Amino acid sequence: MTKCTFCGRRAAYHRRYAGVFLCDRCMIRSVERRFRRSMGEHRLVSPGERVAVAVSGGKDSVACMHLLADYCRRKNCELVAVTVDEGIRGYREESLPIARENAKQLGVEHFVVSFEQAFGATLDQITTLARRKGTGLNPCTYCGVMRRSLLNQAARELDADKLATAHNLDDEVQAIMLNYVRADFSRLYRLGPSYPPREGFVPRVKPLRGIPEKEVALYALLKGIKVHLGVCPYVGGIHAEIREFLNRLEANHPNSKFMILRMFDRMRPHLAEAMPEFEMRRCEVCGEPTSSTLCKSCELLRGLGLGRKQKTLISTKST
Numbered sequence: 679m680t681k682c683t684f685c686g687r688r689a690a691y692h693r694r695y696a697g698v699f700l701c702d703r704c705m706i707r708s709v710e711r712r713f714r715r716s717m718g719e720h721r722l723v724s725p726g727e728r729v730a731v732a733v734s735g736g737k738d739s740v741a742c743m744h745l746l747a748d749y750c751r752r753k754n755c756e757l758v759a760v761t762v763d764e765g766i767r768g769y770r771e772e773s774l775p776i777a778r779e780n781a782k783q784l785g786v787e788h789f790v791v792s793f794e795q796a797f798g799a800t801l802d803q804i805t806t807l808a809r810r811k812g813t814g815l816n817p818c819t820y821c822g823v824m825r826r827s828l829l830n831q832a833a834r835e836l837d838a839d840k841l842a843t844a845h846n847l848d849d850e851v852q853a854i855m856l857n858y859v860r861a862d863f864s865r866l867y868r869l870g871p872s873y874p875p876r877e878g879f880v881p882r883v884k885p886l887r888g889i890p891e892k893e894v895a896l897y898a899l900l901k902g903i904k905v906h907l908g909v910c911p912y913v914g915g916i917h918a919e920i921r922e923f924l925n926r927l928e929a930n931h932p933n934s935k936f937m938i939l940r941m942f943d944r945m946r947p948h949l950a951e952a953m954p955e956f957e958m959r960r961c962e963v964c965g966e967p968t969s970s971t972l973c974k975s976c977e978l979l980r981g982l983g984l985g986r987k988q989k990t991l992i993s994t995k996s997t
């Protein structure tokens with residue numbers, strides 16, 4: 679029997695990059711400690727603040743909501759949950775009830791906003807339309823931009839001081855690499871534990887970005903948290919390639935992902951100097967903050983012959 683390096687009980691996990699074994703209890707404690715450290719180190723949430731957490735129903739977001747619920751209780755913060763229903767058949771209808779159930783169990787008010795209501799089309803329909811029109815953009819591009827815009831708007835309408843998302847170490851490092859490959863400087867700059875508030879944007883915080891995906895999954899499993907394990911049917915393309923590359927790198931050279939993140943965090947303050955200054959405006963159509971006349975989301979919709987439908991997202995009561 680392999681023993682836990684810290685307490686001698688049966689090991690449940692081999693943390694290769696640190697050369698240690700952890701039992702179930704030490705594993706749970708370690709994830710919770712890292713979460714709290716990240717919240718404290720980067721001052722992600724201040725006492726008394728209202729936090730909106732984006733919850734899809736998958737392991738990361740549900741685990742994040744559980745960790746935040748506990749944190750908010752201690753810090754006298756208020757937590758609300760938002761699920762974006764993109765309209766992905768066979769995927770979202772399974773994960774949404776799980777998000778709702780977990781929120782209910784934690785006593786967290788839960789809201790659902792949908793692509794269909796906001797844009798008049800589901801992601802499935804948008805994907806078909808994009809293919810037919812030959813836009814050359816993949817579903818993840820539409821989904822990423824539009825989801826981000828709805829989450830920001832929902833968080834603003836809910837009067838949230840912070841918008842928490844469940845990006846883990848793997849997600850964050852993938853995003854860093856993707857922006858390198860695409861030479862997307864402003865997106866690269868916007869990655870980080872948090873970024874300075876700008877008008878119209880609810881500041882985003884990522885309390886799990888220092889925790890590997892595997893460990894978040896194991897945490898949810900060991901805590902007996904009910905999560906949706908499905909994989910998005912649209913996953914693929916360059917995102918998947920970068921993910922495979924990073925996993926191979928980590929397997930052959932443990933700690934690579936942490937190193938990439940650490941290096942990025944050290945460089946990031948210097949990137950600010952190179953960020954072009956631009957005036958923040960409001961999107962003509964939906965009112966979201968943007969540097970041009972249309973926000974990215976409305977621009978993508980226009981390219982498909984679609985437009986914004988529902989203006990106010992949070993009009994009804996929570997689910």
Ligand SMILES: [Zn+2]
Binds near residue numbers: 686
């Ligand atoms: Zn132990």
Ligand SMILES: [Zn+2]
Binds near residue numbers: 961972973976
């Ligand atoms: Zn817009």
